[in-house]
Amino acid sequence: MINTVNQFTKEIKDELIYLSEYIRNNPELGYEEHKACTAHVEILKKHGFDVEENFLGISTAFRAEFDSKKEGRNIAYLAEYDALPGIGHGCGHNLLGTTSTGAGIVLSKLIKDIGGKVVVFGTPAEETSGAKVDMATAGAFNNIHVAMMAHPADFHYKSGSSLAMEAIEFTFRGKTSHAAASPDKGVNALDACINTFNNINALREHIKSDARVHGIIKEGGQAANIVPDLCIAQFYVRATTKTYLKELIEKVKNCARGASLAAGTTLEIRNYEASYDNLVTNETLSKAYTKKLHEVGVTEIHEPKDSYGSLDAGNVSHICPTIHPYFGICESETPGHTIELQEATSKLLAFNSMEQTIDALVLTAIDIITNDELYKQIKFEFDTAQK
Numbered sequence: 001m002i003n004t005v006n007q008f009t010k011e012i013k014d015e016l017i018y019l020s021e022y023i024r025n026n027p028e029l030g031y032e033e034h035k036a037c038t039a040h041v042e043i044l045k046k047h048g049f050d051v052e053e054n055f056l057g058i059s060t061a062f063r064a065e066f067d068s069k070k071e072g073r074n075i076a077y078l079a080e081y082d083a084l085p086g087i088g089h090g091c092g093h094n095l096l097g098t099t100s101t102g103a104g105i106v107l108s109k110l111i112k113d114i115g116g117k118v119v120v121f122g123t124p125a126e127e128t129s130g131a132k133v134d135m136a137t138a139g140a141f142n143n144i145h146v147a148m149m150a151h152p153a154d155f156h157y158k159s160g161s162s163l164a165m166e167a168i169e170f171t172f173r174g175k176t177s178h179a180a181a182s183p184d185k186g187v188n189a190l191d192a193c194i195n196t197f198n199n200i201n202a203l204r205e206h207i208k209s210d211a212r213v214h215g216i217i218k219e220g221g222q223a224a225n226i227v228p229d230l231c232i233a234q235f236y237v238r239a240t241t242k243t244y245l246k247e248l249i250e251k252v253k254n255c256a257r258g259a260s261l262a263a264g265t266t267l268e269i270r271n272y273e274a275s276y277d278n279l280v281t282n283e284t285l286s287k288a289y290t291k292k293l294h295e296v297g298v299t300e301i302h303e304p305k306d307s308y309g310s311l312d313a314g315n316v317s318h319i320c321p322t323i324h325p326y327f328g329i330c331e332s333e334t335p336g337h338t339i340e341l342q343e344a345t346s347k348l349l350a351f352n353s354m355e356q357t358i359d360a361l362v363l364t365a366i367d368i369i370t371n372d373e374l375y376k377q378i379k380f381e382f383d384t385a386q387k
Contacts, residue, residue, distance in 0.1 A: 001366065002295060002359065007183050008106045009358050010045075016102045017351055019031070019043060023094035024345055028082030030125025030381075031059040034092075036081035040064075042123055047105045049120070056138050061131050062122035066108035067249075072116025073145040073375060075365040077104045077321075078313060080126045082151075090337045092152030093128065095329070095345040099354050100149050103361040110362070119144065121314070129313025133274040141319040146285055146378065147366055148212030149313065150357045152345060153305075153326035154334040156362055159281040160304025161313040163212065163238035164245040167273035168195060170256045176229040181319060192256075193231035194262035199255035200235075211248055212238040234272060236309055241386070242277055242318075279314040280385050282321035284359045284378045288367055289323055292360040298346040321382040327357040 023036045037060040041051050049064040058145030079097035084090050104120035111118060119138065124131045139145060142217055172193050177186030185356050200213055207213070221228030236251050239245035252268060260267035281304070305326070313324045329350035344350055368375050 002363065003112070004120045005106060005197045005359050005362050006296070008109045009102065009355050012102060012105055013351070013355060015043060016203035016354065019101070020094045020098040020269070023081055023097065024089050024342065027088035029085060029127045030082040031060055031128070033124050035082050036060070037062060037099065037122055037124070040079060040081065042099060044101060044105070044120060047108060049104070049108065050333065055122070056134060056140070058124060058134070060122070060124040061135075064104065064120040065103070065117060066111070067117045068111040068115050068348065069267060070115035072111065073118045074143055075107060076121060076141065076144040076147040077101070077361065078149040079120055079122050079148055080131070081122070082125050082127050084127060084337060087337065087339050088342055090330070090339060090342045091107050092280065092341055092345050093223065093338070095125065095152045095350060095354060096149065097122070098360070099357055099380050100107060102354070106358055106362045107365050111369070112364065114369050118365070124359045126312055129274040130272065132312035133276065133315050136315040136319050138179040139150050141316055144320045145375065147281075147316050147320055147322045148289070149324055149360055150361060151324060151326045152329045152341070153157045153336065154332070154341075155326075155328035156160060156293065156298055157326040158301060158304045158322040159286045159325040160279070161240065161281060162276070162279035162309060162314050163240060164242045164278035164314065165236055165238045165276040165310035166245065166249055167271055167275070168235050168249070168252065169270050170233045170239060171268040172231045172260055172263070173268075174227065174263065174265045175304045179227050181224045183227060187229070188227050188267050189231040189262045189263070190228040192259045192265045192267070193217055193220065193233050195214040195262060196233060196256045199259055200252060202252055204256060206237065207248060208244065208359055209246070210240050212236070213307060219301060240278055273279075273314070276310040276312050276331065277314040277318050277321070278315040279311050279324055281323055282317070282378055282381055282385070284374070284381045285321050285364070286323045286325065287361060289325060289364045292355070292363040296356045296359045298356055321378045330351050342378070353373065377384065
């Protein structure tokens with residue numbers, strides 16, 4: 001089976017390289033990825049997929065399905081293709097999306113015999129307010145048996161975890177006055193904002209060591225001789241589980257509420273970006289994928305990275321068994337979100353690693369479709385996992 005899968009991968013490899021390079025050379029920010037989305041849709045349609053564009057009303061999202069017309073399990077590959085401001089595809093999403101689309105196409109060549117469906121989701125804006133959040137909420141993954149994706153990195157890493165995250169905005173409203181002539185007539189919104197930061201800094205002593213709270217003052221007044229009547233602060237609050245995140249969020253909100261009460265301002269609280277759930281890697285699925293990586297010739301696979309960031313794939317992992325491993329495209333240690341990683345996505349090493357990764361993703365899917373006991377174990381772990 002390995003040789004058969006690899007033959008199909010090699011047959012479309014040039015198309016995939018063109019797709020990745022086209023997207024790399026035309027970087028687009030989240031929810032602006034019109035060229036990238038169209039390029040993915042065109043290649044998927046060419047290979048027989050039924051594609052729903054403008055998926056869930058998101059202009060740069062899509063859902064592409066290939067149905068074997070036989071009973072079986074539904075495998076999803078998640079494609080990202082948004083870029084970063086200034087450095088383009090410094091996170092390698094040009095190669096990530098291409099790998100997922102490539103895996104979907106290769107699997108589609110094989111499921112006519114083994115059954116099931118393969119679905120490729122085009123998921124915009126992972127770097128900001130990720131579309132997977134809305135997709136998960138809308139039920140897009142409810143009938144998916146497993147979801148997989150693989151992210152470019154310096155080296156190969158197993159799928160690990162990410163932090164659940166909420167993006168909270170505090171708007172403090174006070175009253176202007178002359179800061180020198182009549183300060184007693186003013187209500188200082190900046191005082192409330194600064195004291196919110198002080199309260200949160202005091203709170204840090206009493207939160208779990210792997211939680212994170214970090215923020216900025218987006219608006220802090222107009223002139224030093226005017227009492228500020230409007231201040232806005234934005235925070236990311238992160239935790240290893242949704243349960244603890246909810247607890248921590250309430251404490252952070254209380255920091256703002258107390259500061260607002262002390263300063264005499266009014267306070268508005270809102271989420272200014274989508275909330276990300278923590279990634280819950282399905283270890284049974286991850287082990288199956290790692291085994292296939294070894295079989296296709298990858299000899300060195302590192303344990304999961306220590307991650308204090310957040311992924312919208314986390315929301316998917318609360319709906320169906322999910323993995324989010326990394327595949328190596330560099331010869332030396334290279335951080336993400338850099339020009340160096342963006343340049344690495346265009347090298348021969350990256351394209352060869354993409355080929356191996358596609359093979360492993362497809363071989364894993366074949367095992368899930370054909371091995372009832374394996375899927376039973378995956379599903380049991382998902383049903384009993386702490387989220």
